[in-house]
Structure formats: structure tokens, C-alpha cells
Amino acid sequence: MGRILLICRLALRDLRRRPGEAALLLLATTAATATLTIALALNGVTGQPFQSTRAATAGPDVVASLAWPGQSEDPADLAGLEALASAPGVAAHSGPYPYTQAVVEANGVTVRAWTQGRGAEAAAVDQPALVEGGWVADGGAVLEASFAQAIGVDAGDAITLGGRSFRVAGVAVTAAADPYPKVCLAPCWFGVGAESRAENGPPRTRPRPERGPPSGPPEEPSFWIGQGGLVWVTEADARGLATRPGSLAYVMNLKLTDPAAAPAFVRAHMPEAESMLFPVAWQDILYGHARVAEWKQTALLGGSWMLGLLALASIAVLVGGRMADQLRRVGLLKAVGGTPGLVAAVLLAQHLAVALVAAAAGLLAGRLVAPLLAEPGIGLIGRADPGPLTLPVAGLVTALALGVAGVATFLPAVRAARTSTVRALADLPRPPRRAGWLIAVSARLPVPLLLGLRWAARRPRRAVLGVAAIAVTVTGIVAALATDARRYAEKAPGDDPRTALGQVLSLVVVMLVAQAVVNAVCVIWAATLEARRSSALARALGATPGQISAGLSAAQVLPALGGALLGIAGGIGLAEILDDDPVAVPPLWQLLAVVLGCVVVIAGLTAVPARLNARRPAGEALRTEPA
Amino acid sequence: MPSESLSSLGPALRTHGLRMRYGQGTGLVNALDGVELEVARGETLAVMGPSGSGKSTLLHLLGGLERPSEGEVWLAGRRIDGLGEKALARLRRQAVGFVFQAFHLMDELTAEENVELPALLAGMSPRAARRRAGELLDRVGLAGRAGHLPSALSGGERQRVAVARALSNEPLVVLADEPTGNLDSAATADVLRLLDSLRETGQTLVIVTHDARVAAIADRLISMRDGSFVEETRLTRGGGRLSELAGLEG
Ligand SMILES: Nc1ncnc2c1ncn2[C@@H]1O[C@H](COP(=O)(O)OP(=O)(O)OP(=O)(O)O)[C@@H](O)[C@H]1O
Ligand SMILES: [Mg+2]
Numbered sequence: 001m002g003r004i005l006l007i008c009r010l011a012l013r014d015l016r017r018r019p020g021e022a023a024l025l026l027l028a029t030t031a032a033t034a035t036l037t038i039a040l041a042l043n044g045v046t047g048q049p050f051q052s053t054r055a056a057t058a059g060p061d062v063v064a065s066l067a068w069p070g071q072s073e074d075p076a077d078l079a080g081l082e083a084l085a086s087a088p089g090v091a092a093h094s095g096p097y098p099y100t101q102a103v104v105e106a107n108g109v110t111v112r113a114w115t116q117g118r119g120a121e122a123a124a125v126d127q128p129a130l131v132e133g134g135w136v137a138d139g140g141a142v143l144e145a146s147f148a149q150a151i152g153v154d155a156g157d158a159i160t161l162g163g164r165s166f167r168v169a170g171v172a173v174t175a176a177a178d179p180y181p182k183v184c185l186a187p188c189w190f191g192v193g194a195e196s197r198a199e200n201g202p203p204r205t206r207p208r209p210e211r212g213p214p215s216g217p218p219e220e221p222s223f224w225i226g227q228g229g230l231v232w233v234t235e236a237d238a239r240g241l242a243t244r245p246g247s248l249a250y251v252m253n254l255k256l257t258d259p260a261a262a263p264a265f266v267r268a269h270m271p272e273a274e275s276m277l278f279p280v281a282w283q284d285i286l287y288g289h290a291r292v293a294e295w296k297q298t299a300l301l302g303g304s305w306m307l308g309l310l311a312l313a314s315i316a317v318l319v320g321g322r323m324a325d326q327l328r329r330v331g332l333l334k335a336v337g338g339t340p341g342l343v344a345a346v347l348l349a350q351h352l353a354v355a356l357v358a359a360a361a362g363l364l365a366g367r368l369v370a371p372l373l374a375e376p377g378i379g380l381i382g383r384a385d386p387g388p389l390t391l392p393v394a395g396l397v398t399a400l401a402l403g404v405a406g407v408a409t410f411l412p413a414v415r416a417a418r419t420s421t422v423r424a425l426a427d428l429p430r431p432p433r434r435a436g437w438l439i440a441v442s443a444r445l446p447v448p449l450l451l452g453l454r455w456a457a458r459r460p461r462r463a464v465l466g467v468a469a470i471a472v473t474v475t476g477i478v479a480a481l482a483t484d485a486r487r488y489a490e491k492a493p494g495d496d497p498r499t500a501l502g503q504v505l506s507l508v509v510v511m512l513v514a515q516a517v518v519n520a521v522c523v524i525w526a527a528t529l530e531a532r533r534s535s536a537l538a539r540a541l542g543a544t545p546g547q548i549s550a551g552l553s554a555a556q557v558l559p560a561l562g563g564a565l566l567g568i569a570g571g572i573g574l575a576e577i578l579d580d581d582p583v584a585v586p587p588l589w590q591l592l593a594v595v596l597g598c599v600v601v602i603a604g605l606t607a608v609p610a611r612l613n614a615r616r617p618a619g620e621a622l623r624t625e626p627a
Numbered sequence: 628m629p630s631e632s633l634s635s636l637g638p639a640l641r642t643h644g645l646r647m648r649y650g651q652g653t654g655l656v657n658a659l660d661g662v663e664l665e666v667a668r669g670e671t672l673a674v675m676g677p678s679g680s681g682k683s684t685l686l687h688l689l690g691g692l693e694r695p696s697e698g699e700v701w702l703a704g705r706r707i708d709g710l711g712e713k714a715l716a717r718l719r720r721q722a723v724g725f726v727f728q729a730f731h732l733m734d735e736l737t738a739e740e741n742v743e744l745p746a747l748l749a750g751m752s753p754r755a756a757r758r759r760a761g762e763l764l765d766r767v768g769l770a771g772r773a774g775h776l777p778s779a780l781s782g783g784e785r786q787r788v789a790v791a792r793a794l795s796n797e798p799l800v801v802l803a804d805e806p807t808g809n810l811d812s813a814a815t816a817d818v819l820r821l822l823d824s825l826r827e828t829g830q831t832l833v834i835v836t837h838d839a840r841v842a843a844i845a846d847r848l849i850s851m852r853d854g855s856f857v858e859e860t861r862l863t864r865g866g867g868r869l870s871e872l873a874g875l876e877g
Contacts (some may be wrong), residue, residue, distance in 0.1 A: 001805035041749075111634070341739075360642075434735045434776065439735075439736065439740055443740075443743070443747055443753040443756070443757075444753050447747070447748055447750075450747060450748075454733075454735070454736075457735075458735055524638050533731075535734060537733070538744075538748065539692075539712075539716060539719075540690070540692060540719065540721045540725045540731075540743055541720075541725075541744060541745040541748055541792070542716055542717070542720030542748045542749055542796070543716060543748045544712065544713045544716035544717070545712045545713060545716065546713060547716075604801075614712070617682075617687075617692060617694065618692045618693075619692035619693040619694040620682075620693075622727060622729075622731060623683060623690070
């Protein structure tokens with residue numbers, strides 16, 4: 001007991017001796033824990049609103065749609081579709097309802113919409129729930145909510161649908177379709193209408209036609225493949241909007257006795273090639289809704305791991321930078337009878353204490369921010385509530401903080417504890433690594449580069465940590481840019497709901513940059529401290545303060561440049577891994593801006609201590625310290 | 628020899644009313660208190676005095692490593708106490724070589740890389756700097772140790788490397804702060820012999836020391852106490868001195 005008290009007292013005193021450093025540690029770790037808290041809080045957030053929407057709309061378990069029945073231009077032959085209604089396991093159905101594709105014009109936005117014909121009476125399965133206005137009437141259309149929001153229309157507005165004037169009778173939500181712009185009924189296939197992902201949920205299998213659509217001249221296809229919204233009109237209007245018999249298709253909504261068996265049902269009824277029957281399970285539709293939230297979560301989870309790595313690098317640098325100073329204290333402690341274990345424990349206790357505070361601060365901050373990022377899924381009803389802070393989340397976040405602090409401290413602590421007392425008291429710096437080739441090469445360079453390269457090479461591990469930290473940061477930024485570039489490359493007309501991801505990406509990037517700055521400050525602090533004597537010596541030997549400042553900056557900027565270039569490759573690679581679609585490489589100017597930004601920020605951060613260092617009289621540092 | 632911009636006439640070093648204060652209030656320390664000094668070209672001056680008497684401070688002011696609180700410092704006929712850091716750095720490059728008690732070698736550089744560093748900082752070509760380093764190491768008797776790291780050298784050898792480094796740019800003056808303070812007597816004798824040979828070639832030397840044997844090679848000896856000169860002795864050159872040195876080794 002007394003021993004633990006002693007450790008705590010020593011640790012606390014040590015922390016108080018260096019408040020700035022403790023603050024840096026706290027900041028670095030808190031950024032990581034806060035981001036992880038947010039990411040974990042967003043987990044499964046969309047599930048609830050989708051389920052309530054499903055309940056409120058008698059959501060289907062399987063949606064089956066059929067285009068070009070019988071591969072002919074004849075009016076639909078619905079036998080194949082209708083047969084599904086009496087298939088084993090089907091409890092109820094609605095439809096078949098006719099649908100076609102029509103161009104919607106509203107508020108200057110032009111976009112295609114799947115236009116479904118519905119009766120006036122409520123359907124047994126998939127009766128869209130009105131959130132505004134009334135149900136369909138001749139000349140009155142009801143828009144799916146995410147679609148209405150994206151093109152900015154409300155009940156009562158006038159729109160053009162397939163070249164005719166319609167009144168917006170109402171706005172409704174449904175659990176039978178993905179949100180805008182991913183609505184997809186037959187004909188709809190891989191890579192165009194929607195994404196599919198093997199790891200998450202059952203893959204969406206889409207019939208791939210062997211040949212092109214059978215009807216219409218090439219310049220005017222019956223159906224366009226791609227992004228679109230969902231609109232309900234009366235059956236008569238739907239049929240009227242179909243320009244040709246071949247552009248009319250049918251959809252049927254099925255309720256199964258066992259909703260969980262929907263994917264199996266879909267697999268069992270997947271048609272042969274050639275047929276344009278397209279069944280989809282509700283789990284797939286949930287996945288479509290969850291995707292926006294899932295993107296956010298992936299971004300946040302990836303971000304928090306990167307922030308954790310950066311925190312690890314910061315702490316390792318701080319601890320390493322303190323070694324010289326720490327070694328003397330270790331010597332003192334040991335000289336007065338402290339055991340190596342005690343010495344290690346004091347070091348560990350300090351950093352674990354900071355980590356615990358950081359975990360608490362991160363949990364609190366994350367808890368406050370999460371609801372802001374978890375707005376209800378668009379096109380669903382019910383609020384998305386991140387839910388209360390659970391014990392596992394708190395545990396995981398605390399474990400991350402403690403783990404990072406522990407890993408970063410453990411090795412130096414053990415090394416410090418093992419150092420011989422005499423050596424520690426003599427305060428001998430660790431023998432530096434020597435990179436002969438670099439010394440030879442640098443002799444040919446201008447003085448600032450000569451000094452900078454040699455300083456960077458004196459502590460290769462720290463240089464590597466600096467490179468790694470910048471590389472991780474730039475990886476995150478470039479991955480975010482790549483994701484963003486893709487989002488905009490395929491941005492749907494109107495306010496694409498997926499642009500909400502932009503907020504999260506910005507948040508992650510801002511956190512990464514903040515964390516990288518903290519890391520850079522740690523690295524620069526340690527490097528400047530260590531270079532004090534050798535920079536004073538260089539001045540005694542005739543280097544000007546300007547050359548010293550430039551050299552100290554170069555020692556940081558060169559690794560940063562390397563890290564930034566690595567990070568660009570890493571970022572594009574990461575985007576490739578996280579995203580199943582081919583990544584869009586961000587524009588060159590963005591990549592250049594990232595690299596330049598890194599260099600400028602690091603040079604700027606280094607300039608201050610380097611200048612302060614150069615302004616102090618050189619004699620001071622050379623007075624007493626033994627070599 | 629030093630560049631044309633430095634006058635080749637008059638004393639190498641001169642100070643007038645030199646004062647240096649550290650701290651303020653009750654913590655005020657008068658490290659130097661009105662020092663008047665003149666060092667002729669080619670002269671070897673020894674400065675002795677108890678710890679804290681201001682010897683290192685004087686040396687730092689003479690070499691422009693620190694700036695005085697008051698008074699004048701003249702180096703090679705040029706007043707340097709008001710110069711900016713950059714001008715001081717240039718001046719040090721041309722005119723001053725430092726030797727420290729703690730050697731202050733860069734421990735990741737070999738002997739020869741340490742010695743060539745000032746020449747590289749002064750813009751000499753790498754090849755010329757390397758050649759000059761070789762000559763200097765030869766001169767201090769360490770030609771065979773050029774590729775060794777400081778950690779592989781004895782104390783005396785390290786200090787001889789430091790002396791060679793101080794000579795790298797053919798400075799007007801070499802300022803040595805307790806060059807034998809960290810050495811045993813055999814190593815002290817090596818370094819002394821080296822300093823003496825410098826004196827014989829006409830190198831201007833200012834040596835701060837606790838050690839009477841070191842002071843004995845000087846032309847003139849100044850004793851300091853509490854920041855002021857208290858005694859000045861002109862030493863006569865006698866045949867006895869070198870034999871005295873030889874006696875150190877016995
Ligand atoms: N940076 C400083 N701040 C405050 N006081 C200082 C500083 N540097 C030196 N002093 C004080 O100035 C006085 C002279 O110091 P200096 O180092 O010149 O003495 P010294 O004669 O070289 O001593 P030693 O023989 O121990 O090396 C001392 O009292 C010292 O404490
Ligand atoms: Mg001294």
C-alpha cells in the first residue's frame with residue numbers, strides 16, 4: 001500500500017513538473033478516444049428507424065420486379081411474377097403494380113424516377129406511410145421522402161413528370177426501396193444501379209442480360225440504368241406515362257411467413273438468365289439504408305485507429321525525448337534506494353494516469369458529438385438514437401487509451417529501469433546511431449541541409465516515428481479525398497443524401513490534422529531539446545543562427561516530405577481496400593496541396609523553437625555539460 | 628592566415644571596461660567586473676582563478692559566444708560586442724577556434740569528420756576540407772585514428788581532435804577553456820605538448836586553466852577573482868620549462 005502511494009506521489013510530482021508535456025499527451029490521447037467513442041456509438045444506428053418504418057408501412061420481406069416479360073414488346077406476361085404469390089413460404093402479397101421510368105423536373109433539377117402505379121385503397125404489403133399531404137389521385141403524385149428532400153419539393157408543389165404537369169399530393173416513406181438515388185427495380189444490375197458487398201449482408205444478385213434491352217431505338221431506351229428516385233401515382237397515370245408497351249414493368253411485394261428466410265427465398269427464386277425477374281430481400285434494402293451510416297462508421301472507425309496510431313507515435317516521441325532527463329531522475333531514485341521496478345512503475349503510472357483522464361474526456365466528448373452525426377436516416381421514420389454509453393464501449397475506449405500509453409511507455413520504462421545507476425547519474429546520452437553514408441553525402445550539401453540531415457540521422461527511430469505519423473495523417477486525408485472524389489463523381493442530381501458523409505470525412509480530417517500537429521509539436525520539442533548542445537556547438541564552430549534554424553527545420557521537413565509521399569500511396573490504397581468500387585484518385589492539385597501543406601505546417605511549427613534556440617547565446621549550452 | 632578584412636596590425640584581442648552580469652535583484656551575479664585586457668598576436672595567455680571567478684565567461688565574450696552587459700571587445704582590430712549573431716558567426720568561422728573542457732566533439736562523427744566540420748561550415752569544398760583534416764590530425768599525432776568515433780578514443784586523444792578542429796579554419800586566436808580539466812597527467816602532457824607546439828608556430832592562444840603546469844607554457848599569466856584581474860605575471864622563457872613538462876610523465 002505504502003509502495004503504491006509512493007509511486008503515485010512520485011508520478012504526480014513528475015507530471016506537475018512538466019504540465020505542457022502532460023497536456024500534449026492528454027490532447028493526443030483524447031483525440032483518439034473521442035473518435036473511437038463516436039464510431040462505436042454510431043454502430044447500428046440506422047437499424048432502428050428502418051425497423052420502425054417497416055412496421056409502419058407493412059414493409060415487404062421480398063420485393064420482386066419484372067421488366068420485359070417474355071422478352072417481347074407484347075404487354076406484360078405476368079405469369080412468372082404472379083406465380084411467386086403462391087410460392088411456399090409466402091404469407092401475403094400486394095401487386096403486381098405497374099411501373100415505368102419518367103423524368104421529373106422540379107426546382108430546376110431534372111432526374112429520372114421509378115414511377116409506380118397504386119390504387120386508392122391501402123395495400124396489404126408496402127403501404128407507404130405519408131409524412132406530408134395525402135395519397136395518390138389522378139394528376140397527383142406522392143414522392144418518396146428522401147427523393148422529395150433531395151429535389152426540394154413538398155406536398156402542394158407542382159412538378160413535371162414525364163412531360164406532364166403533376167401536383168405533389170404527398171410525401172411518404174417506404175421500407176420497400178433503397179433511399180434516393182439508389183432506388184432500383186428491374187432492370188437493374190451490378191455496378192450500375194446499386195452496390196453489393198459480400199462481407200456485409202447477402203450479396204445482391206442481379207440478372208445480367210445477355211443482350212441489350214429488346215425494345216426502342218438506341219437513342220431512346222425503355223429504361224435507363226442508374227440513379228433515380230421513387231414516385232407513386234395512380235395506376236392509370238403510370239400506364240399513361242409508359243411511352244410504349246415495352247417500357248412498362250411490374251412489381252410485387254411479398255410478406256413471408258419467416259422474414260429471416262428472405263435471402264434464401266430470393267436465392268431459390270432467382271430466375272434463369274434472360275428473364276428480367278428481379279427479387280430483392282428486405283435485408284438488402286436495410287443494407288442500402290445503412291450504407292450511408294456505414295460509410296460514416298467506417299470513416300470514423302478508420303479515423304480513430306489512425307488517431308490511435310498517431311497518439312502512440314506522439315507518446316513514444318515524448319517518452320523518448322525525455323529519456324536523457326528521465327535517466328538522471330532514474331539514477332537519483334535508484335541512488336536513494338528505488339528498485340528498477342519502482343522506477344518503471346513511476347513512469348508507467350504517469351502515462352496511465354494521463355490515459356485514464358483522456359479516456360474519460362474522450363468518452364464525454366464523443367458522447368456529445370455522436371448525436372450530431374447520427375441524424376435519422378433520410379427516407380425513414382423515427383429518430384436514430386446513438387443510445388446510452390454502454391459498458392463495452394467505455395471499456396473498449398479505455399482499453400485503447402491505456403493500451404496506447406502502456407505500449408509507448410513500456411519499453412522506455414524498462415530500459416530506464418535497467419540503466420546502471422552510475423551511467424544514469426552521469427547522464428550519458430544514449431550513443432547515437434551513425435549513418436556513415438549520410439554523413440558523407442551531407443558534406444556535399446549546403447550547410448542547413450548538412451546540419452539538418454545529420455540531426456535527423458542521429459535519432460533514426462524518432463525520424464521514423466515522424467515519417468510514420470505524417471504518413472498516417474496523409475493516408476487518412478488522401479483516403480478521405482479519394483472517397484470524396486468518388487462521391488462527387490457519381491453525385492446524383494439535387495441534394496444527394498450521401499453528401500452527409502462529407503461532414504464525417506471533414507471531422508476525421510480535422511481530427512487527424514490536429515493530432516498530427518500535436519505529434520509534430522512533440523517531435524519538434526524533443527528534437528530541439530536534444531539539438532541544443534550540438535546546435536550551440538555548430539554556432540561556436542561558425543554556423544550562423546539562420547543556418548541553424550534552417551537546419552533544425554530541414555531535420556523535420558525532410559522526413560515530413562517522405563511521410564507525405566508515402567501517405568499519398570497509402571491513402572489511395574486504403575480507399576481501395578475500404579471501398580468495393582474502383583477508387584477515384586483525387587485531383588493532382590489536391591495531392592500537391594496536401595504535400596505542400598505538410599511541409600509548410602512542419603516548417604512553420606519548427607521555425608518558432610528553432611528561432612528561439614538560435615537567439616539564445618551559444619555559450620550557455622556549452623558551459624558545463626560533459627560529453 | 629585570416630582573411631584581409633581582419634587587420635593584421637595591432638593586438639589580436641582587446642577589451643575595455645568589460646562587464647558581465649547574470650540574473651537580477653538578489654540573484655544578480657557580477658561574473659565579470661571591469662576587465663581590461665590586451666592579447667598581442669602570437670602571444671600565449673593563461674588565465675587562472677578559482678571556480679566561479681569568471682574565466683569561462685571571459686572566454687565566451689572574447690569569442691563572441693555571448694554578448695557583454697557593458698564594455699568593449701575588439702577582435703583583430705574590429706569591435707565585436709555590438710555585432711549581430713550572423714556577423715559574429717562569420718567572424719568565429721574566420722578568426723576563432725574553441726577548445727572545451729568537455730571536448731564537445733560530435734559523437735556520431737569520426738575524428739576526421741569532426742575536424743573537417745568547421746571548414747565545411749565555412750564553405751570549403753568537401754575534398755579540400757577532408758585533406759585539411761588529414762593534415763591537422765597528422766599534426767596532432769592522430770593520423771592513424773582518423774576513422775575512429777570519439778567513443779573509441781581516449782580523453783587525451785579526444786582533446787587533441789578538438790584542438791585539430793579548432794585549427795581547421797586557421798583562426799587568429801584559439802580559445803581553450805580548461806583543455807586538460809578532464810584529463811589525467813599523461814594525457815595532459817600530450818595536450819600540453821601540442822599547445823606548446825602551437826605557441827611555437829606563432830598561434831595566438833588564450834588558455835583558461837586550474838593547472839599550474841598548463842599555465843607554465845604561457846608567455847603571460849593572469850589571475851582572476853570575483854570577475855576581476857588580481858595579478859598579472861610575465862613568464863620568462865626558460866630552458867627549464869620543457870624539462871619540467873617531461874617530468875610530468877615520470
Ligand atoms: N547563465 C548564467 N546565469 C547565471 N549565472 C551564471 C551563468 N553563467 C555563469 N554564471 C555565474 O557567473 C560566474 C562566473 O562563471 P564562470 O563559468 O565564468 O566561472 P569559471 O571561472 O569559469 O568557473 P569554473 O572554474 O568553475 O569553470 C559564476 O558565479 C556563475 O555562477
Ligand atoms: Mg569555467
